Amino acid sequence: MSRGWVHCRVGSFGLEAEWSIQSGEVLVLFGPSGAGKTTTLRAIAGLLQPESGHIEIGDRVVYDSASGVSIPTHRRRVGYLTQRYNLFPHLNVAKNVGYGLRDWSPAAAAERVRELIEVLRLDGLEQRRPWELSGGQQQRVALGRALAPKPEVLLLDEPFASLDMELRRIFRRELRSTLTSSHVPVMLVTHDREEALALADSIQVIDEGKRLTQGNPLDVLGQPGQERVANLVGVENLFTLAIESRNPRNGTMICVGGGLRIEVPLDSNLPNMGAEGGSEPSSDTNDYVTVGIRASDIILSTQDIQSSTARNRLLGNVTHVELVPPGYQITLNCGQDLQCQITGAALEELGIRPGMDLWAVFKASSCFLIQPPSQAELARL
């Protein structure tokens, strides 16, 4: 278990972080570069002195500005994995893994090293030097080194940043199973959506040193409630539309604007961000809403699918076809530009090319309402 809060100042950058992680839980810190993710990890590890704060690791208070407690890094029992691994170049694999076990009896240390080498499939590489290893092997040695002294919290700073796509997928799965079996609370920093979804039990979005939101990864990344969060996690379609009519019985309403006319969930469902967002929940008297639709939630069809449950069917003209791995992104002009994500196979089968007319089909529930920026947020921009 680890929880706490810190206020840090590094030059002109201010950070206000707050977290709570249960044993065996992975909390992902998600945000752009410079958001304060690494600073948070370094403050927890004690490598950076906060201005004020309270940090608990396991059942110990390792930092508390009010009572003046500050346990130095080497007695905090944190495992810290940096982006570039920083394996010790003058030590071989076994000695790197066993580096933190100096206080253990030689027999116990040797046993622990052997165990980790086996779990991380590094057998046969014990005598290798770091520069004789592949990127993936280095990553596993670094993970083994961090796990060896049985830390009470594991801090992972973009652990996959220097691996290629293929390896990332493999190691993500590996890391997930290693973490599950070690029962250690984990804070993982990333700015990769896919990585966050694959690893997070809980996700916290931070930007400019402030926590924007926290919750279940699917909710936060799939249907973000705040405009800034939506921009950060990359929601492809955001429209500001006027409310034409509400239909409380269906739980939907009709919104129009810029040539679009779509049915979306009723705005009384707009998540109340409470103390978090700092603004009043929207009332029924709002005339405008911001609507988000993920590009992957839109179905494209050459014909109008009339007999379907999808509430929205829009005819549009293809203006752009762009390769966005793993598929293609189609820009469809339906009055306003709509971004749609499709696979390469679908592109070929339908023969999609610019200038073509297509129907965009999506459910009302695929549309989500986004809370407008609060006064405080507007003031910061």
Next chain:
Amino acid sequence: MASITRRRSIGLPNTGAGMGGAATLLYVLFIGLPVGALLFKAGQQESFFTTLTSGPALTAMRLSLVTSAISMVVIVLVGTPFAYLLARSKSPLLRLIDTLVELPLVMPPVVAGVAMLMAFGRRGVLGAPLEDLGITLPFTTAAVIMAQVFVASPFFVRAAKLGFQSVAKDHEDISRTLGVSPWCTFWRITLPLAAPSLLTGLALSWARAVSEFGATIMFAGNLTGKTQTMPLAIMSAMETSLDTALVLSVLLVLGSLTVLAALGYFAQRHWQGEA
């Protein structure tokens, strides 16, 4: 047109290579000829080993070895923590001190000797208080060591500083998160990783200390067995016995070559390809 342009573009590097080759030859001769002549003349002597083991040469050699060894101990003990601080601190005061470290490198050694006399000499700033304590520094073996430390320490401090700077701060941070105290981290991570640079600096520093002449003769004088190191003995011998001068010179040249070989070895030993 095209062919002319092409011929020119080929011609220029050729001319450059030709000039470079000539310059290299000239330079190698310029450095190699005197060294070669020295070795040749010394080799012509029939009494090389008798001269080597004769009183004056042996005394000077022993003194040079002992004083330079003590100087190296002093330089390493004081220079290492100092260099580490220079490498890690960002304070403006230390930036200034960092520049001052280089002063002995550009200062004429004779001036260094005069300066040390002004500080520790009998009529120097600290001369009287030291004398009250019963300490006399000028014209003693201690003065030889002080002169060597003064002129030779920057070579070590500079190399050690660069060595420590090349050790990633992240390595030290990681070590601390693994339960190793900052003090142990220095011994287990920082020092081993910076070792090649430290040894390079030590070799350069030793070469400079052994060849020290100007500051020594000013501050320590030229007393046989007490302050007359090898370079001083060579100068004295030139007036009386050319043989002794040649033998000592050859020894110093061999010492320099050893240092060069050591430098090459340390440079290769950097933590990229070393097993």
